Amino acid sequence: MLEFCFEMDSRIKKPVYHMLSHLFYLQIVQTLFGRPIMECAAKGRGDPCFSGRPRRRCGLCGAVAYCSSKHQMLDWNNHREECARLAQQMQRADFLSDFPFSFSVDAEHTELEKWLTRCSFLISIGLHLKPMWICECSCWHGSIYLDNNSRLIDEWSLPSSLCPCSEPRSSIRVHVDSWKDYYLWRCLPFYSPAALILHWPLTVYHCIQLSALQSLISKTSDQLHIHYLGPYKELCQLAAFAELRALIPGVQLHIDFVGPAVPQSRDGETIILDKYAKCSCVSCSCKSSCEDTNMGSCHMKSTVTLKLHRGFYHDKCEYMDSHPDLIIAPNAGIAAYPSWSQSIDLINKISIPAIFTDYCEEAAFLASQCIRAVTGRPLTIPIQVNPFRQPLLMEDQALFLPCYSNCFLFGM
Numbered sequence: 001m002l003e004f005c006f007e008m009d010s011r012i013k014k015p016v017y018h019m020l021s022h023l024f025y026l027q028i029v030q031t032l033f034g035r036p037i038m039e040c041a042a043k044g045r046g047d048p049c050f051s052g053r054p055r056r057r058c059g060l061c062g063a064v065a066y067c068s069s070k071h072q073m074l075d076w077n078n079h080r081e082e083c084a085r086l087a088q089q090m091q092r093a094d095f096l097s098d099f100p101f102s103f104s105v106d107a108e109h110t111e112l113e114k115w116l117t118r119c120s121f122l123i124s125i126g127l128h129l130k131p132m133w134i135c136e137c138s139c140w141h142g143s144i145y146l147d148n149n150s151r152l153i154d155e156w157s158l159p160s161s162l163c164p165c166s167e168p169r170s171s172i173r174v175h176v177d178s179w180k181d182y183y184l185w186r187c188l189p190f191y192s193p194a195a196l197i198l199h200w201p202l203t204v205y206h207c208i209q210l211s212a213l214q215s216l217i218s219k220t221s222d223q224l225h226i227h228y229l230g231p232y233k234e235l236c237q238l239a240a241f242a243e244l245r246a247l248i249p250g251v252q253l254h255i256d257f258v259g260p261a262v263p264q265s266r267d268g269e270t271i272i273l274d275k276y277a278k279c280s281c282v283s284c285s286c287k288s289s290c291e292d293t294n295m296g297s298c299h300m301k302s303t304v305t306l307k308l309h310r311g312f313y314h315d316k317c318e319y320m321d322s323h324p325d326l327i328i329a330p331n332a333g334i335a336a337y338p339s340w341s342q343s344i345d346l347i348n349k350i351s352i353p354a355i356f357t358d359y360c361e362e363a364a365f366l367a368s369q370c371i372r373a374v375t376g377r378p379l380t381i382p383i384q385v386n387p388f389r390q391p392l393l394m395e396d397q398a399l400f401l402p403c404y405s406n407c408f409l410f411g412m
């Protein structure tokens, strides 16, 4: 069982809290039990919800949905404070769903039945329940939690033309800052779904670029240590982080993954990613051991080393051997998990730049308030859209805010 805690932290009590924690809660509960829990945005107020999907959306913001007018009225005192803000955030939906891909359009057409969107989309492209994709839909059960499967999953289940399984044809020259630039550089067609997994390493790359631009980390060092907080789904997709070899050539990158979702059996495991995740083409050069020589000697070698640690950062930090240059916490849910306040306090004390991402703007907004409450300072990197957010909507039946994995980022 995961060690997530869903209790309200009185210091950060906010009306939308219940809704956001609901979003995270749903993902985890649904993951554990493999079935949707039908509750409306008034979760936890009054009687249990009417069964079925909540269909009564707030007429002012359209961001939240209720099962009944009774629950809507019960929730109004809480919702009124956030309603206008959520209405503004809803207006950014078109901008956020603007991707260069041909597949994201298909996936979002069925918005009415978001529960089925991810499964049916993955089925339609032949990737449903494939190893690296298994955590991408609601079929993923906590029981298949990699506990007895510590072998690195390193196959894309895609042909070589659709995934970056080998060295880039040209080394990276300028800062890649959009999916379009990345796909063009990596010679991937815009119907390749690889971005659905590559948003993890690309988000790390973007965070590194952003911190270097702001001189928070050194631009010239050939070593980079990152503490990566709260990994969850990416534990099934670790091989994709090998893409950082191509994105940050000539750098020895060490990433420590720390979080309560790391299985006990994998605590302390070290993974050296000296190859890219493999394609499904039998004769592709990514299967041969001397694949790197294709690039010739001019290519600057780099390695990515991952280490897994189970536990909360504030408990594990002092036992970790490396001193980080940068802390990255993807989809952090700072306002939803009270345990974050201790980690933020620690990050503040050790004075390491930290970049967080979250699913939606409201979560980022509430997180920035929590950070300010702990540190007494505003953010060093203001809330902004991550160009490398995952190009597929998150599923939630009571919350209609545009939500994507790694959607908004901000730093302290």
Ligand SMILES: [Zn+2]
Pocket: 039, 040, 041, 042, 043, 048, 049, 050, 066, 067, 068, 071
């Ligand atoms: Zn209800």
Ligand SMILES: [Zn+2]
Pocket: 058, 059, 060, 061, 062, 063, 064, 079, 083, 084, 086
């Ligand atoms: Zn509203």
Ligand SMILES: [Zn+2]
Pocket: 118, 119, 128, 129, 137, 138, 139, 140
């Ligand atoms: Zn599924």
Ligand SMILES: [Zn+2]
Pocket: 160, 165, 166, 278, 279, 280, 281, 284, 285, 286, 287
């Ligand atoms: Zn290949």
